[in-house]
Amino acid sequence: MSPRQPDPAYDIIGTRPPRFDAADKVTGRAVFGADVKLPGMLCGKILRSPHAHARIVFLDTSRAAALPGVLAIVTAADLPRAEDRTDVLGEGTVNYKYQSDSTMASDKVLYHGHPVAAVAARTETIAEEALRLIRVEYDILPPVMDVAEAMKANAPLLHEHMITKSLAKPGMRPSNIASHFQHVLGDLEAGFAQADVVVEREFRSVTVHQGYLEPQVTVAVWGPDDRITLYTCTQGPFDIRSQVANLLHWPMSQIRVIPTEVGGAFGGKNTSFTDVPAALLARKSGRPVKVAMSRAEVLLATGPTPGGIIRVKIGATGDGRITAARAELWYEAGAYPGSPVGAAANTMFAAYDIANGQIDGYDVVVNKPRMGAYRAPGATPANFAVETLVDELAEKIDMDPIDFRLLNCAREGTRRLTGTLHASIGVYQVLQAAKQHPHYGAPLSGRNRGRGIALGFWTNWGAQSSCLIHVNSDGTVALVTGSVDITGTRTSLAMQAAEILGLPLDQIRSSFTDTDAIGYGNTSAGSRTTMATGIAAIKAAQDVIAQMSERAAMLWGVPSGTVSYHKGTFTCSADHSLVAFKDLAGQLGHSGGTVTGNGNVNVQDWGAGCGLHMADVEVDPETGKVTILRYTTVQDVGRAIHPGQVEGQMQGGATQGIGWALYEGYAYGADGRLLNTSLLDYKMPTFLDVPPIDTVIVEAPWPGHPFGVRGVGEVPIVMPPAALGNAIYRAIGARQSCLPMTPATILESMGVI
């Protein structure tokens, strides 16, 4: 924890109150999706393809339907014809034709775990037996399991008519490349010509999963009046409503999504997986249906985040100026287009001021589940590539790695390789804070030890948020939003409202509600909630003060506009009448009704965050095992509303990045079947693997938010692989180019095996 002092300008912003949801969560009282139980509820189960790529030749559910206790069976035939239309939804895009196909395979299965049918039965045992009784005959096709294979001329095609977007020209043949884009800035060749040193490497990474604790679960009720209610664990209840509405061709007004508490999401719970099967089973059976995924189903068939191939080349002058950068990224889309390769390209060089560059990005379909978002989607492998080469450049011109980055760092007004100009951004402040941190200057003695750093950048998001503040007659208030709390935002939003209202935090009740009870809000993702829903909360609080000032003026019989408010007291400037918030609250009912402050916003003015991670490691040259000795994160958060929660995000993101760096990865067999479908085999870091993570909060306030808030949650997952890779290089002298950096890949990089 950094020795940060509270900001004297604020009463509540910058303090560390207990999280509103903490007690419920640590004592088991919080209601998650799996806790929802309704009278007469059935158990829904999904039959999944055992093959990675196959044509469905024959599907017969009659034996399952005849099993006593089976009340409904659903297949792709129960889904309406899907529109070939793409919406921006969640943290990416949704094409309903593809999502419909992924929800329930029609002609082909495209990944191991692809849903083929679903049943609802009185008990789990009956449901599982019913799955066994469904007959499916497959015509097995050769699977395509990585981007290099997928792009070969003779590769089997997942989608036989798919033509690469943006490269499409007459006569072009279908391929597995869904799309290609290119960013060009300046003169690439001239840039490299100015360079004294040029470094270039190819990097590979594999599919990883967000690893949230709570599997997806939906409880669906489909009333005989054709109104649907879905209890579901999601980051974005309104996005789930949109997806269900579009997949079922149902009006939004007939669908109520009640978000439960969420046991981890990290980008993986924007997409609807269990909602549509549960809803259709509920409709057919006439009973509530719960569809809860197992851990294996989560790993097999939700939206992990892609591996791929990244080739990067960077040149610099001998005195340390980067002159040119070139990147090519081939990202796995999974079975349907839509990898986060675009976001990776947008941010990979954004911490630097580079005059000449080119980035080419490719979205490549392979026989895996459609990839989803994972904390700064796409950025981590790209940062691993860029920061490894930046480290190498600094080494080659014999410059301190922080000084090299300070010399090249982006500032407000710098043009990015994507063409846009940077707004306010704290890269310089982060680098200065890192340089001054005791960790950077601390001696690191001992053999096979090394220190590495990595700088990272990630854009925030704004978008739509809704907040209402209802004034109670005892002077307390209820704040409610449409933003699911996945990171402690009940607390950080209430703190912002409390600061505006001048009320103690314990007089604010803070919660999120369902899609019936509040206006549309985008998903809790993209580091947006404390920032954008914060602006909605501030607006709602200001609306409360404005309405109550009007009411005070009315009650006093003074002109509207003569009443001002400061820290709990309304004052009339004309006659100096005073009334406390609490006392005026008690009079609202009888003077026209209570007051509800409304804040619906679409925040278009969003910023970006950046950070630097610093790691000391020791590598066992015999086994390749990496031990992290010390780890420090420095991050520009704009303004830390709740420093404790901000530090939690920095530590949590770093921990997940450490897992990605050293341990995690999907392992597929040659037949395209996933081999590690449990958390025993899919290795995530534990307390034994992660040291205490020191945090340094840098505050370069974002001018688009009244308190200066920037998004915090995503930046810290960007840098761990690069920071650890650079530390490993300093320890053993071998550059790393594969994620995860397992003992095997490290020994290989050393030439030992």
Added chain:
Amino acid sequence: MSPRQPDPAYDIIGTRPPRFDAADKVTGRAVFGADVKLPGMLCGKILRSPHAHARIVFLDTSRAAALPGVLAIVTAADLPRAEDRTDVLGEGTVNYKYQSDSTMASDKVLYHGHPVAAVAARTETIAEEALRLIRVEYDILPPVMDVAEAMKANAPLLHEHMITKSLAKPGMRPSNIASHFQHVLGDLEAGFAQADVVVEREFRSVTVHQGYLEPQVTVAVWGPDDRITLYTCTQGPFDIRSQVANLLHWPMSQIRVIPTEVGGAFGGKNTSFTDVPAALLARKSGRPVKVAMSRAEVLLATGPTPGGIIRVKIGATGDGRITAARAELWYEAGAYPGSPVGAAANTMFAAYDIANGQIDGYDVVVNKPRMGAYRAPGATPANFAVETLVDELAEKIDMDPIDFRLLNCAREGTRRLTGTLHASIGVYQVLQAAKQHPHYGAPLSGRNRGRGIALGFWTNWGAQSSCLIHVNSDGTVALVTGSVDITGTRTSLAMQAAEILGLPLDQIRSSFTDTDAIGYGNTSAGSRTTMATGIAAIKAAQDVIAQMSERAAMLWGVPSGTVSYHKGTFTCSADHSLVAFKDLAGQLGHSGGTVTGNGNVNVQDWGAGCGLHMADVEVDPETGKVTILRYTTVQDVGRAIHPGQVEGQMQGGATQGIGWALYEGYAYGADGRLLNTSLLDYKMPTFLDVPPIDTVIVEAPWPGHPFGVRGVGEVPIVMPPAALGNAIYRAIGARQSCLPMTPATILESMGVI
């Protein structure tokens, strides 16, 4: 059903769409209190006094506490010291000292069924065994079971220091009369002096219960962060929150009340019975606790509605003008002050224009549970008294009973005996409609048959309501209120909003939500919801149109104020640009965020309703059995938003009034114990007892509501006893003066037994 035509002025008002909640309720999908199940939930049970009046000498819970599986025991010692303060809450008043005592007896028990302790255990069996292990020693006191007994000079006192309010003078002795009030208008003696005919009788009635199907139930969660969540079946979630906050001395912001569906209420679910015991058990046990009443507990210890004694005297001239009226009412309060005698006095003569009168009302405590509201609280026995005498007057001066009432009926501007002036009121229209109804002119032949009518009046209520309308991007909207739907108000509120918005009803989702998610609203009672929350819904809909008009102006770049809206289309008066509601809704997100229309109101301008019931009966002179041959209700409803629901209210109220007239009543033993604690012994009418009930809707629009709505739900319970009593008189020639009019009382009135 009346042959009513839809009003051409409206598209939706006056139509009969299916109720939004109907399908869920008839198919068992609706979630009532008893359906709520939470992980780790305990069963809470309440130990109740077997005595009607006793002092608690000794209370030992240690043996129960030692029983394995018992996790918490609560007694009065767990309640904070209660304030002696009275709030207007629900449909009456709440004195927290008395309510605290009634929730858990401290020194004395005052009624059979009075809670003494509560336990929470792993199972119902263990909880019941624990109740048996609690040792209570009582010093039994003589019970006081009716108002006549209670007012005797030597009557045992329930509250030893209670001095009659409003009669209190120095040296006055404590009594069981909690309060007395008096209304005087004109010159009573002079009025009677002008009369040619004077009639006078004394009427008696017994305690009756609302008879809702669903017993009270609360599931309470008390988090380790001291936030309380209550799932409860109530008419008024905000009132429950107030009661719990005041009984536990807890801030409102720490209490969330989630109202479930309600299985009948009729005034009986404004008061908190199970919430505080459940909350305290949850706090002590650290687990969710469900406290569900049994039918016996409901009858023993909720809030039935009082019996009492009513003496009325009315005089009229020979040509049919009422000259004076005098009434004395002694109403049972139950164990604590607060019977609805005031409301009875306010309304009993209000259908008439009477220049001289006096009413004295007495609130008398007896050893029964504290009385609650029941559909037009207090009015039914008073109407029985007044309308029996009005019938007798008309008979004595040989005038048609409707003509007699037409001659004396109240109109706008008439001064009531309570001193206030009538606003718009449809008594005259109701009488005219009744006179013209075929039932009134139909011949009624056969022995022992008779036709009776009764006119009745009941005031409405306005008060606070809250409504929000959220616009979805597909052009549908979500309407949400804080008013629990006990009568189909999801539908009647959505219809009002749909009429304003010019949208088809199926594009509106309508629901009520919890106390966190919306501004304060008063309880769903007092015939207020369709009227007052309707005004809130209209205001919210108008706010949606205003905000969307602004948005259209912004998008078109035309001056604000040039955009108008009509039936689904926004039009610019300047350049005739058009945009459909649906299309503009789709553009809201990207032009500043979605739109939420807000309607918080405190409706002070409320009206009154009135009606006339007409009954044909046949009485078996051998057995005293009454068979209802034909029954017609005529009622001024202002404007029927949903005529089907209005007719349902008229029929439902009449049915309950028939039960009150002929069958229902609490039977207490001499020891004060309730004898009929099940619905086998407490006789309510069944389909076999009630004929089809014809309904005539009269519409004298209430000017305080944009569509003219008056409250509907309470009026129809007021008249059945009087209408049936008058019909019985016409059949057998004996006036009735006791409720219920059982075979025994009828034979007694005939002098047969």
